[in-house]
Amino acid sequence: MSWFPRPASPKALLADLRLFASQRSPYQWGGLAVALIMPVLLIAGFAHDASHGIQPGPQLIYAHSWPATRTDEEIKVQQKIDQAKREAAQKERQRQFKKLDQGLKKVGL
Template identity: 40%
Template structure:
């Protein structure tokens, strides 16, 4: 099986220009969007690979084995009260923001 003769660069360029001239406008737009979206995705992966990640530190509370059920219930009640206060404060902040923006 014989290989085809190599073409001249000018002939290849003319063939490419002829191909482009036979295309419609929407073909160019679709090709541009395809290249842009692909380029954005590749850039996002490239950028993400160099992003510095901060370690996530999780603090765990340790209790003695001699802790009584009453102490456990008291701690749970106190933690729930703190969560409820934080939730109420957050709701109040959203209410103030809604009032400032005129949202009902």
């Protein structure tokens, strides 16, 4: 006793498809077309996006070169200058956020 049905002929397959297609309304064919086209468009869009311009270009990073003869005092002075720049940038960023917060409060957020 066989558990699997015997294979159908291509003629039987085409007859079944014709019968199935004759019982469908035009709206069902439109729905089928939309159901098939939308995933294809999404996959094609992702494939196009993945292959066109997502990776950033090469970036040049310049390292500051210091003389080997600089003293500890020169290092400390430069660190103070760098720290002052960082603090100024942080205060400017805080000012920008405060301005944004005030603008949002004006509109009720």
